[in-house]
Amino acid sequence: MKLNLLGISASPRGKANSYYLLTQAMQAVRESEPEAEITVYDFKNKTFGGCIHCYGCRKKGHEGQCTIKDDYQELADLWVQADAIIYSVPVYHMSIPGQLKCFIDRLGQSGITKSLPSASQTGFTKSLKPMGIISQGMHIFSGQEHAITELVNHALLMGCLPVAGNLWQGYLGASGWTECLADRKALAQLSEQGTIGAQAAVDAARTLGHNVITLAQVVRAGREVVFGQGKD
Structure with missing residues (x-):
């Protein structure tokens, strides 16, 4: 069965x-595991309202479905189906964008992990998804590690x-900065120019992608050995 990233x-x-660094990670995944099924979800033009703590998602028969009708459920369904996840985020106010915070608030409150299939009577759930995190900002010390730690x-x-990066280029994941440039293509241009900061960010993103898909392979193989089955 193909891994779903x-x-x-x-x-x-x-x-x-952020999208540019994510594509670098995905290219590394494709090189490491050509058969992996890759889905990229872009937040542009998407709407995520904040959790209102109504507990509607936990009512019998709802199975984690949120009562707020926006783009949340589309991404939540993809999240549940994935074997591994890579987030790539810009730094907002030394943390993650509000839209993403709304999504993870609602995902966490939904109790969605309780509805994931169990692999044994001990309650071991198949929520053990390897997760890699990439963060970038305009300035060299503008909160990249804070954003990564949040995730x-x-x-x-x-x-x-959570999957580590490649040591000096990315301790907690992968991070970069655009050398104070606000242009949407700044990192791609800086990487083409061979600047050390942009190249380090690209290398870290690629290593992170490789590490995430490798750990996903290990997790799946371990489940098959221990429980005699793959992903439900």
């Missing part, structure tokens, strides 16, 4: 710098496996 570009600007916490709360 979900890439989430959480920039409201669409195919800009590492999200990974842990959702029973996922």
Whole structure:
């Protein structure tokens, strides 16, 4: 069975710098696992309202379906189906964009991990998704690690496996900066010019992609050995 990788570009600007780094990670995934099924979700023109804590998603028969009708459910369904996830986010106010925060608030509140198939009577759920995180901003120290840490916490709360980067180029994931340029294509242009910062960000994103899909292979193989089955 093919591995299903979900890439989430959480920039409201669409195919800009975060999207560029995500494509670098996805290229590395394709090189490491040519048969992987890759889905890229772009936040441009998407609407995510905040959780209103109505508990409607937890009512009998709802199975995690949110009562707010916007783009949340589309992404939540992709999230559940994925074997592994890579987020790529711009830094907003030293953290993640509000649209993404609304999504993960609602995902976490829905109790969606409780509805995922169990692999044993011990309650081990198949929510052990490897999760890689990429973050970029305009300035060299503008909150990239804060944004990554926010999503590492999200990974842990959702029973996922946060994936490390490649040491000096990305300790917690992958990060970069656009050297104070606001242009949507700044990182691509800086990478073409061979600047050390942009190249380090690209290398970190590619290594992260490789690490995520490799760990997804290990998790699937482990399930097959221990429980005698793959993904439900």
